[in-house]
Amino acid sequence: MKAAILVFPGINRERDMARALKLVSGKEPVMAWHADSKLPKGTDLVVIPGGFSYGDYLRCGAIAARASIMNAVRAHAAKGGLVLAVCNGFQIACEAGLLPGVLMRNAQLKFLCKEVHLRIERSDTPFTQRYNAGDVIRVPVAHGEGNYVADAETIARLEGENRVALRYTAPDGKLDPAFNYNGSTNSIAGILSEKLNVLGLMPHPENHVDPIVGPTDGRRLFESLIETLEAA
């Protein structure tokens, strides 16, 4: 695995992500600066981490999506390269056209940091193969704008093509509006690109990998990526 973590001004979970990748893969990822026009040589996984790129001023992710490194990321994705986009990264990926839809203010209009339950919708992807479809995992969220919204046609297409990777659910895995904390359409927590090589999600798997700190349900996402890349 040769992971590159993108760093934009205002990003703040790049260290969490680097630690998680190091812990699970044993390899130190490289930080890639927003103003660069190329990804580090040999990059096989691009990670767009969480934070408040450009302060989330204007619109979350909108400014970062136009940074010069993003041209290289789009080219990487177009060739089928893997992209993991978490939280602000998911917002950036949507703004950059890597994924459809947009993340709006949480339905309750407040920032929310808490552990949530997520249902793995499919396990035949590079990001989720170490899980089983239907598994319910606990992972924290920490965002103010994670309410996934898209037009009806896009939602129908995502659902029809089975591109919803994760949903917010009750602890037993059932859909329940009370557990859809940010009000996302169809309780969507994460979606995949058409070729299944880009995953965008609001929750933070990188914060649930270390048994010293807490649960480790996020670990298998990174193990899935390692397995995928090692098989390639």
Place this chain on the structure above:
Amino acid sequence: MIPNEPKITPALVAEHGLKPDEYDRFRELIGRDPTFTELGIVSAMWNEHCSYKSSKIHLRDLPTKAPWVIQGPGENAGVIDIGDGLACVFKMESHNHPSFIEPYQGAATGVGGILRDVFTMGARPIACLNSLRFGDPKHPRTRSLVSGVVAGIGGYGNSFGVPTVGGSVGFHSRYDGNILVNAMAVGLAENDKIFYAKATGVGRPVVYLGSKTGRDGIHGATMASAEFDDASDEKRPTVQVGDPFAEKLLLEASLEIMHAGCVIAIQDMGAAGLTCSAVEMGAKGDLGVTLDLDAIPTREAAMTAYEMMLSESQERMLMVLKPEKEKEAEAIFKKWGLDFAIVGQTTNNSRFIVRYRGDVMADLPIKELGDKAPEYNRPFAEPKKLPILDPAKILCPISIEAALEKLIGSPDLSSKRWVWEQYDHIILNDTLQRPGGDAAVVRIKDGPKALAMTTDVTPRYCEADPFEGGKQAVAEAWRNLTAVGARPLAITDNLNFGNPERPEIMGQFVYCVRGISEACKTLDFPVVSGNVSLYNETNGRGILPTPTIGGVGVLDDLSKMASLAFKAEGEVIFLLGETTGWLGQSAFLATVLDREDGAPPPVDLATEKKNGDFMRELIQNGLVTAAHDISDGGLLVAVAEMAMASNIGAKLQMPASNLPAHAVWFGEDQARYVLTADSSNLPKIEAAAVKASVTLLRLGTTGSHQLTLPGENPILVSRLCMIHESWLPTYMAGNSAG
């Protein structure tokens, strides 16, 4: 003569918050009438907030030294050695006045200011805490103030990228007109790479870094040095506007140029902005400073020298750089998209000279600006002692169960989840104990060490007996750190009081400080940084005396950390410490009987130390499965909190016989803890207690999903959780008046 300057009149002097004799003192110091800019500068330097003129004389008595103290009060933040070549840098500061006027920005910039204090010293912030006090929940402004302050704290800290891991929230009608927002930041640095404000070397460039200067916050520090009245809303323009994005960039850029070895001295621009930072850097280094305001990056056109010197625009720093590193430093700042401007130089003439557009706007003796600031030994009244209440004479009108429900569902003791879920408390992935426990615990790098931190004060105790209340605030912080297994190391204090010109308020201040001092000495828990906030008063009505204590301790091995949740069924529950059923000033008295009277519980510091040291040793030896200190609400509230955190119940026996049941369950005797242990360790623990000569009683056993007390109906833990969790969200949704 400088063109277009207003004439200095007595009215103008008064508007600047200077008393006539203070103005005379200044005139005498400079030997002439000041310019308008000079008047602004001295008003900024000599107000209460910046000069500590009413408090200094008393603060000198606080213990500030210990072998592990690297830097005590007087710098941007305190620094302690935590071993392995690392230092912990921390401080707490108030942003009370601005948060009342504009809650979101007031609270946000409070967080921004304290973070800057910490990273100015070369430390990367690893955690934030806060201590908030609001008015009566029934007061019409309380709900919107809670909402705004919490959003502001979250808005700043979340974006900056530091976890907000702990704090406290309380309500009382005495804060109706003056809320308290005390923010604490904790950072890590290498202990040989700490940066200070002291400038060295003549002719070195003074560099301005960070955001541009605007007109916000002019006279902020002066506002924070006066009482409020009905027209206080008009002070909104004095509140600064925060930009956490700029602060995050400033953090990364500052740490990068420090790492590159470019920095000689550094000072953040906080209260009184450019004025205080420049004067402090020069005065500390026995140097003069000349500033050229034409070079200051401004975001508004046609700013005057006066405005630039007094602006409290946020996210700015002043540094003295090594001349040969100027280009390197500039490149780093440009990379982060921040302003970098050489705005002056150090001189050998001990003057603070400000030039603008060809004129000398100020020419003042730099040392004397600080050293010759007025200092007052204000008259103070000795607080009156209140009678000790006899628990046998206080009746409980409702059942123990109903009283417990009332307490854990009360504004002060109810769950603050609604608050801390709006704070990112997990970022950096080192948060080992989240909000809701005795102390927050944050891992240091990859372990095995961890830092414990807490903020504490019981204002109603301080009001009833400032000396005992001051002691109790320190003891409570020390106890909370102990309860997670940490060695308490040092504190930062944030002393919030009313108008010091009133002898009874000054008396509260003096006696609280004496209490803090005594507790810190006995517990070997020095004060390394702090802040004084006076004039928390509106139309002559002051707040409860609130000396908030921020405590920090270290755990050498995080695997030994204790937490308050019961861990398993069938474990033995112990009560450590003496129970006398102390109901004076208890939460029970206030919540169930609507009375706030009597003397508060006394704090026997020797017992406090003995019990705490015993507790810590048990935890270190791995004999404790759960631990919790006993504070507001007493023994039964402590047990209920341990049950609610685990959904495991307990069967309890009465630990004292000759007292009314409600005094046993809800009395607030100090120096006590509840702990649990595996029954196989019972003999070891009891033998250790005898050896240490501490009072340790078997209180019961964990198990089932309810609390069972002698002579009472069983209380379902799930029902307690529901009551505990629902008050704040219901209140904030506007569905209850409190």
